[in-house]
Amino acid sequence: MKHFETHNYKSNFVLEQGQYSYVYIRNFEIPPLEEIADHDAVVIEVKNLDFVRLIVNAVRSNLDPDIYLTPIFLLKKDVLDDVPYIEELVDGSIKSLDDLGFVNKEIDKINIRKNSLNITSSVSFEAQVITKLIALMYVRELKVLNPIPDKYSNLYYSFPFMAINFEEKEEHLALKILNLAEEEGMLRSEYFDRVYLCSSCSGSHMSYREVCPKCSSSNTTPDDIIHHFPCGYVGPMKDFSNEIDDKLDCPKCNKRLRHIGVDYDKPSVIHHCNNCSHNFQDYNVNAKCMSCHTDRSVETLKAHDIKTYRLTKKGELAAIKGFTSTSKDIEDVVGTVKYDTFKTMLKYEIERLKQTLGDSNLCAIHIGNSSQVYSKLGSELQRGVFKDLVSVIRSNIRSSDVIAFWSSSTIVVSMNDIPHKIALRITGEMVELLSELIKSSFDDLEVNFETKTVALDYRKPHEMQLRELLAEFD
Ligand SMILES: [Zn+2]
Ligand SMILES: [Zn+2]
Ligand SMILES: [Zn+2]
Numbered sequence: 001m002k003h004f005e006t007h008n009y010k011s012n013f014v015l016e017q018g019q020y021s022y023v024y025i026r027n028f029e030i031p032p033l034e035e036i037a038d039h040d041a042v043v044i045e046v047k048n049l050d051f052v053r054l055i056v057n058a059v060r061s062n063l064d065p066d067i068y069l070t071p072i073f074l075l076k077k078d079v080l081d082d083v084p085y086i087e088e089l090v091d092g093s094i095k096s097l098d099d100l101g102f103v104n105k106e107i108d109k110i111n112i113r114k115n116s117l118n119i120t121s122s123v124s125f126e127a128q129v130i131t132k133l134i135a136l137m138y139v140r141e142l143k144v145l146n147p148i149p150d151k152y153s154n155l156y157y158s159f160p161f162m163a164i165n166f167e168e169k170e171e172h173l174a175l176k177i178l179n180l181a182e183e184e185g186m187l188r189s190e191y192f193d194r195v196y197l198c199s200s201c202s203g204s205h206m207s208y209r210e211v212c213p214k215c216s217s218s219n220t221t222p223d224d225i226i227h228h229f230p231c232g233y234v235g236p237m238k239d240f241s242n243e244i245d246d247k248l249d250c251p252k253c254n255k256r257l258r259h260i261g262v263d264y265d266k267p268s269v270i271h272h273c274n275n276c277s278h279n280f281q282d283y284n285v286n287a288k289c290m291s292c293h294t295d296r297s298v299e300t301l302k303a304h305d306i307k308t309y310r311l312t313k314k315g316e317l318a319a320i321k322g323f324t325s326t327s328k329d330i331e332d333v334v335g336t337v338k339y340d341t342f343k344t345m346l347k348y349e350i351e352r353l354k355q356t357l358g359d360s361n362l363c364a365i366h367i368g369n370s371s372q373v374y375s376k377l378g379s380e381l382q383r384g385v386f387k388d389l390v391s392v393i394r395s396n397i398r399s400s401d402v403i404a405f406w407s408s409s410t411i412v413v414s415m416n417d418i419p420h421k422i423a424l425r426i427t428g429e430m431v432e433l434l435s436e437l438i439k440s441s442f443d444d445l446e447v448n449f450e451t452k453t454v455a456l457d458y459r460k461p462h463e464m465q466l467r468e469l470l471a472e473f474d
Contacts, residue, residue: 012031013029014035014039015043015100017101020040020100020107021038022040022041022043022100023036023042024045024097025042025043025044026044026047026075028051030058033062033067036067036070037064037067041070041073041091042055042070042071042072043073043074043075043094043100044056044072044090045075046075046076049083052074052086053086056086056089057164059072060089060161060164061165063128065135068132068136069117069135069136071103071110072089072090073090073091073094073100073103074086074090075095075096076093077096084148085148085150085152085160086160088160088161089160089161089164091103091106091110091140092106109141110140113138113141114139118321124386126177126180126326127326128408129162129165129174129177130177130184130186130326131319132161132165133145133161133181134181134186134315134316134318135319137161137315138311138315143311144309145159145187145311147159147192147306147307153204154171154172154202154203154205154291155171155174155175155195155197155304155306156204156306158171159174162174169291172197172202172304180326181309182309186311186312186315186318187309187310187311188310188312189308189310190308190310191307192305192306192307193305194303194304194305195304196287196302196303196304197304198287198291198292199294199301200289200294201292201294203290205289205290207288207290208287208288208298209285209286211283211284211285211286212271212278212280212283212284213278213282213283213284214278214280216284217273217274219273220274221272222269222271222272223238223269223270223271223272224236224237224266224268224269225237225266225267225268225269225270226240226257226264226265226266227265228250228252228257229263229264230253230255233251233252234267236270237266239251240257248264269281284297285297286298333390333405334390334391335394335403336404336405336411337403338404339404339406339412341402341404342402342404342414345402345414346362346456346465347462349414349416349456349462350458350460350461350465353456354458359418359419359420359455360414360415360416360417360418360456361414361415361416361418361454361456362412362413362454362456363412363415363423363454364406364410364412364413365389365393365431366409366410366411366449366450366451366473367410367450368450369448373445385441388437389411390411392430392437396426396429396430396433397415397426398415398416398417401413401414402414410470412469420455423453423455431449431451434447435447
């Protein structure tokens, strides 16, 4: 067994053993996350679970596959209290650093599978979340995604590999995306349970109370109804009580009540509302949402099915080949063609240029700070922005020109049969309009557009020209 020598510590955070290097996180110190991409695995010393959760979330929620797919191991001396959320997100644990050798096999397995992936950037937030999910499942050979009962989850159940992508309040969106992944054929589901969520905010933290049907107050007092057999009188118990002892006397015939079932009975309960003085037999049940404070009848709660999900063959293939967009994304962004179609059309345009020796151009518009922008916009807004961007571009080019998404942050545009100078001018104008559009739609959103416009060269293959155009936006 190998031991770690102090001279093996490259930096504060790096451990080396043989050909393996690990990022070692302890003492509440957080390394720069980019550093993780250069190492084989992450080891986190478990002293404080909140800190571990924070680190694990930060790694798994990163957008760079070289970071979020990195194997994570916990270094813990004792068995942890029940923390299935964290356990699901990590790849195992060791008792001491001397045991690291035992997990190298697992590290190799994950990293070999990771290197076989071809991850593309995604057109939409949904596609990005699906990409991450199927990639994480594939590299860890996780066939089934089980919902984990979780008292901290805003859904009652947590899918940790989904939850990492959402703020607590938006966790219900995870269910929508899982459904979408199922529609795309990446996952297959099975019913597991049903949960009821707030109809306003989709939260699950509810307080259930019996309330007055008239004023909805929960300030009510129940009272037994007493039926006195000898005289037939029926009334609330308080009519039978006296001030001297705890015995009951009939207010109608004045006889003392003896034995329940013999001379009297309690056929039902009556409720008295201390707020509006209404007396009633059947109360309503209200659910008060502890997140948004709405207080409504339980009938208004929204039912959601919680399912277990299995990665399909198609899902595995999509993980390997890269998953850019859901069918919905493409349908939604009117005015674009698929990137493959764009490539084919470009090839024909080059063939045409060989004959005509005309001037055609290729343009890329890139959002430099896309991860910042997309994390601020929900998926609905993001699609709205896509549509707006495309319609601005569309209105500045000819109807015969085509637009395609190369990634969620880069749009490619053909500008055929116009001099390069004019194409450059149009590109400049488009970016100005796009910036104005963003400024007028969002108050505090700074979008950095970068562009590159090149003249098509009929002597070079179309794929090479696209590669050169997009190289700096990768
Ligand atoms: Zn609510
Ligand atoms: Zn009332
Ligand atoms: Zn009586």
